[in-house]
Amino acid sequence: MPLLGGIRPPIAILLCLLLAVAATTVLTISLTGRHDVPQATRDSESAIAADAASSLRTSVEAEADALRHATRTYKPAKNAAPSAVVRALLATRPTARGAGLFDPRTGHQSAAGGETLSLVGVDVVAQDHDSHGGDIPARLTRSDGGTPRLLFFSRIKLPDAAKGAAASRRRTWLLVVSEPVSLPPVHGEGRTVRLIDVDGNVLNTGAAGTTAPTAADRALAETAADTAHRGPRTTDTSGSLLGERAAGRRTLAGWAPVVPTGHADATRDLGLTVLTSRQVASSTAGAGHVRFAAVAAAVLVLIALLVTAVLTLTLQRPLLRLHLSATRLVRGAHNVPGADAEEDDLTRPVPLPRFGEPARIGRALESIRRQLTDQAGPARVPSRRRLGSRSVLAVCAVLIAAWALPMLFLINRAQAATSIPAVVVADQQARTQAAADRVRQSLDQRYTDLTALTRTLAGRSPDKDRSPMQRVLDDHPQYRSLYVLDRAGAILERVGAEPLRTITHTPTGSGITTVNTSGRIPSIAAYAQIPPATPGAVAKAHDPVVLFGEIDVRALDRTLSRPSLGNVWLTDQRHRVLAANVGFRAFQTLPDHRLTRLAVQTEGAAGTAGASKSAVLDADAAPIGKQSVASAAPLALSGPAAGLDWRVVSARPAASLRLTAYQVQWRTMLAGLLALSAGVACLGWLHIVAVRPLRALATLAERLAGGDRRTVLYPVNHDETGSVTRSLELLRQALAATARPSGPGARLPVPSATRETAPRS
Incomplete structure (x- = not known):
């Protein structure tokens, strides 16, 4: 028999697939909701941090645009001193803390106003050169007192004092404005927001309602900064972290980098990360699904074993016995030399299966054996058919569906x-x-x-x-x-x-x-x-x-x-x-x-x-x-x-929402869908390669046993059914060669309806 054909592969594969579905059910459902903070809550905190970062990014970009617009529309007096220009522009920006006017070629500061600018780590000449005449991105720095500041840059053209008051030549200067770093707005009771730099330092912005960070907050900030800078920083990057657990509650934090829109290069990145945090209840609501997963998987294993046993006992084993019996009759009918005396003995009755098409074929073989030994004439074909192999497949399908359909539509429905x-x-x-x-x-x-x-x-x-x-x-x-x-x-x-x-x-x-x-x-x-x-x-x-x-x-x-x-x-x-x-x-x-x-x-x-x-x-x-x-x-x-x-x-x-209840629902539905798909695929395969050819073979065998010696039986399938078909064709040839009169109906003309070849499957 071929290894990949016949009746055995569909049954074996169906058993393996159902066992795999049972294992998948245990692994997927039992592991759902094992975390003490639901994934949906973590996703929400991550999204809130991303919203805050987007708001801060928009605010920073708006401030930079406003400064560039102010310098572009500013019209200084002909003899205006650089210090007067700085004071005039500072007056238009109430949030500014200090400003300076620099020569972009040398970096020399010609005028200043407000607090002293801190340019630690900022090269004015390099900033102007790297921008190639375009907009210069904002930079994060710290004042002399350690307070974080945002530096905004804008070019401004002023009359060249070296040429005199009447000169028409204008010179480009670089205006640098220092403003405080403001916290983005966040909503939600008990939620705090902080800004952290690339080293995980919490920036003390002095905003109302903020408290000094604790050691746990600093550790969480360092982890968030390390995570945020580990990969590429984009406007959609965000994540969540879990902090310490205490008194049934746990710290949940969300982080998101403040990345300028449309600029992925590191030179334009402020190096800021928004960190939101709050206390949430700590629980393992999904632990109770372990028992359900185990029970559901055990039931499916029992169904798989039962279906395999039914198919084996009603289809596979009877068909294999028919194959052996038909082969034995062929050897006995053609007197194959060298054959074992017991194997070619036509006097031994054919063992009859008890159900369906195998039983019909077994009775036909027994009738043919009796005709070959002159014990009886052609058998009468029964007009009424009993339940066949299709009923077996239907029962197996019902058993699988009884497990799969409730899993797919009824069990673990989330409200x-x-x-x-x-x-x-x-x-x-x-x-x-x-x-x-x-x-x-x-x-x-x-x-x-x-x-x-x-x-x-x-x-x-x-x-x-x-x-x-x-x-x-x-x-x-x-x-x-x-x-x-x-x-x-x-x-x-x-x-x-x-x-x-x-x-x-x-x-x-x-x-x-x-x-x-x-x-x-x-x-x-x-x-x-x-x-x-x-x-x-x-x-x-x-x-x-x-x-x-x-x-x-x-x-x-x-x-x-x-x-x-x-x-x-x-x-x-x-x-x-x-x-x-x-x-x-x-x-x-x-x-x-x-x-x-x-x-x-x-x-x-x-x-x-x-x-x-x-x-x-x-x-x-x-x-x-x-x-x-x-x-x-x-x-x-x-x-x-x-x-x-x-x-x-x-x-x-x-x-x-990635809630435990909905995750269990989808995974329960997935298990039901997989089981139903496996059952439909394998039972359909079994119907095509075994049941349908077996039904056609049963009809041809009954006609041969009933006296039809003219219909040639062509083996189509290279499996057990094909082997029985070949044996019946050899038996037909043996019966036609002997042409013994065996009864009153033996020599009657074969009806035209029976003059057909074996159907191809």
Whole structure:
């Protein structure tokens, strides 16, 4: 018999696969939830640290852009001294602690203001040379008192004093401004945030609410710094660490490096890492799944042994016996010389199997043996068929499905209301608040840019000089268009795309607003009043009054998007969608009424922005998923966006959380799917290579035993079934050669329906 054919390989492989599934069930399910802090909680802390690092990175880049804009638009007096220039520029930056004006060719400092600059480890000449005329990245240093400082660099062109007051030649200087390192905002009760440098030193920023780091904090900071700098630092790099355990609680920390956007080289890296930490409950909630995994695996092992025994006893062993019996009859019928006397003795009856097609073939062989020995005539083929080998396969399939289907659909189903711990819900709320902070930060920055531009436009005629507006549009791709309105609301001049505004009045004051209420794209704009050229002058009807900057909604979409936060929407005061990190229609309502109800709950008393809320949304026919963790947070408590009454709403599918309950559910389903796939594959294989040919062979054997001597039996399969087919063909030839009359029906013509060859399988 061939090694890879026949009836034995499918049965053996089915047994091996089911045993492998049982072992997989034990290994995967029993090892789930063995950690004392769930992986979902660790992932949330890592994401919160990444959000804080992103906020700090945006703040640093905004400060650097603001300094470059201030130096680019600064117009010094002809005879202004370098010290006066430094004092004037310091006045525009209230957070600056000190500044200095340097010659980028020699590094000589010509003027200073505020506290003394500490340039330890900073080479001004090398900084200017390495930037190749482009923007110089910020650097981290420490003041003389050991306080961390951020150094911002910007080039400024001033009249060359060596040429006299009337000289037109301008000289490039390097302005260096020192500012304190501020902590990024984080949310969540009991959570602390620290900044650490490349050596793991905790930077004491002097922010309110921070405490001196303990020895454990310093050890955790050193580990975080080492981990953060071990591999490539990107904007998406983050991780979590576990600290000391005490009184049933454990320190959980998240870390993320502050990496400049679009710059992966180490020369532009600040070397800062954000470290967040808090105390969480320590437990091993998944230890109880070990017993379930052991019981489930034991049941599957019993089913595998039972299925193997059934298939062996009802199919494999009877077929092998038929192969031996048919071979013995052929030797006896053809008088093979040298054969053992017992093997070719036609007088010995054929052992009859008790069930299915093997029993039919055995009875046919016994009838043929009797015909060869002149003991009887052709046998009568029974008209009624009993249960066959397909029933055996069906029973085996039912046994496997009885284990696999409950594992796949019923057992270990996670319920959101009980499976999601409160700390994960609180983390979703904290991250939603962080998303609201990012949106507010982005809108505030757009407002600041526009306010600075209005000072440049004061006294200018926009229709004659569009260069300041075009420069801002080029430097800030977050805008889709900039335009100036007169008192009647007409556009005097614009740069960029065609405005989307449908609200044409001229507002008073400055701030953030929406300039359309319908259409394909929501349009959010920052606006600021343009001061008159002469203080106190009354603007004429066609004088520029208000500068508008329409914000590209795609920029807000990217601001809302953060890894593992789920679907996030920015809604207006009527809870209509203005921006989202998923596809949406302009001004549509939230995709689930429960999200709208959650957003309504965040509304506070009159004159307040309200408070953030979170909830677990259980199974329902909702577009956001069957089970979700949702949260809503007001956009801003202060600033230009404070009066908008906008909300940031998020919803994350609970199944995406790496919680113990959901991990056990997926691994239970995987075990059921593997067992079901193994059963279907192997039983289907067995049906194709054994059961179907066996059914055809049983029919042909009964016809031969019933007197059909004309149908030639062609062996198709090179296995046990093919061997029996070859033996029956030799027996047919022996019966046809003898042509003995054995009964009244022996010489009747064979019906046309029986004149066919053996079917090919």
